[in-house]
Amino acid sequence: MATPLHARSAPAAQERRSTPLFTERRVNRALAWVWVGGFFVFLLAPLAVIVAAAFGEPVHGRAVFPPPALTLRWFGAIQGEYLTTLGRSVALAAAVVVVCVALGVPAALGLVRSRWRGKAALTALFRAPVQIPAVVTGVAFLQLYYIVADATGWLGAGTWTGLLVAHVFIALPFVVGSVVAVVQRFNTSLEEAALILGASPWSTLRRVTLPAIAPGIYSGATYAFLTSFSDLPVALFLSSSDVRTFPVLLFQAMDYEFDPALLAVATIIIAASFVAMLLFQRWVGINALLRSGK
């Protein structure tokens, strides 16, 4: 840090040595840490409270923080239905990822590399579902399914497939966006080298291009998974009592008598989120998530 010349005179230097606690730099540093620390307390408080309550006895049938005593019984009291629903949500999100990657990666490659006018319009079209509030998407798909049912006899509302189609709709922009971002940055000279060395275009795609853009695919897939797994508004319209996702189950449970065993399930989800983050950081690197420009 530069100090103006006059401050370097002997008395000032002495003064600084005698009051080392409150230099401007230290005060700024302390302020920054208080701010950042406060932010993390604020950010993590609801999650910490759930985990604590999941291991605690309730008071008058309600979960409280801090809990009066610790117990593991809520984890034992998790009903089969909760786990079935959680499993269904995970399977749905996984299927959404598979479909979105299968559609989104070719779409992104096509978007960046086709030489069409009006590519900007197509990019906007692929982004459009993000701009539509999820509630609106939910209602719109419900009505679309009614019309399809009138025409074909197949009703998508309340079925697993119906949820899958709607979730692919809201999740696809994230895969397309992430992959477009990496394909644009990708240096095509690597592909040219492979072609010159005699690789066919298809094997170049498989062995050069796809590995190079993999981080974008992983981060897009992560966002797609989360979009489906976290979604409440769309699933709320398309769920039935037989086929509902975990957020819908939780939403409905919060309106009525609340079962503390749900806190145990929520704790499992929170733990899984942190583990997933760790794995992603280890395998792909957190930067892929940041760069994808969702």
Add this chain to the structure above:
Amino acid sequence: MTLPWPRFLLPPLVLSLALLVGSMYVFLKGSFHADLGVGRLGEAFTLANYRKLFADSFYLNSLWLTVQLSAVTTLLTIVVGVPVAYVLARMRSRWGPVLLAVIVAASFVTIVIKVLGLNIIFAANGGLNRLLLELGMIAQPLTIAGKVEGVAIGLLYFTLAFIVILLYSVMLTIPRSLEEAAQNLGASRWRMHWRVILPLALPGIIASGLIGFNLCMGAFTSAALIGAGKILTLPVLIQRTVIFDTKYGMGATLAVVLLVTGLAVNLLSILLVSRLNAARGMTA
């Protein structure tokens, strides 16, 4: 490379287009037809829903509330998030990546679970309220259910982690060397932040703010769960109009107004930013 790229694009394009046009056309068309009850719509084209919406203070208040809540929450997110993002982006210690990973992991957790946690924190007999009551800092327990402030807190949790991640990427793009230059020229740290960092980060901050604003405008979960039927933002009202009243026409009309308002705010801000940039370009 000589692969048939346009052909790659075709299947996803056709599917996306079919889903987008199919769902939105069916839904938005309903806004121009009268509700006949039990989900049926009239045959004739009419603007009655729109007339009703703009004549009824109930709907207009809901729209105004949604815009206000989204704006205030976005502002809060930015004020809280910018210093955090800046400190994390400048951090040289090995804890930096860990803290960042914690924020990303927190953004992974669905808002339904976060609201569940907020309900426990703000329970009338919860630890926080008992502590504050005992300290005499409050006379009544602080609760969030059915309160505008509560919904604002819920919206804050909906966007905060994600927006801080965006702001972090913005801060990374500002070279450290500029700060050192400013300080070597004698600028104080605060002055350096105001005159060097903030102006450089402003376009990115505004872009992140817009994303946050859009998320808030469309946010259903926190508003529905915390608002408890008392705070009716537009997304909540849309869900109620469709599910409880089975008025698809009016629901669609509200959705159109929500979409158009969001779009208008975005366009206005983009216009403002480009004017700002142009003005700065002239003085520079």
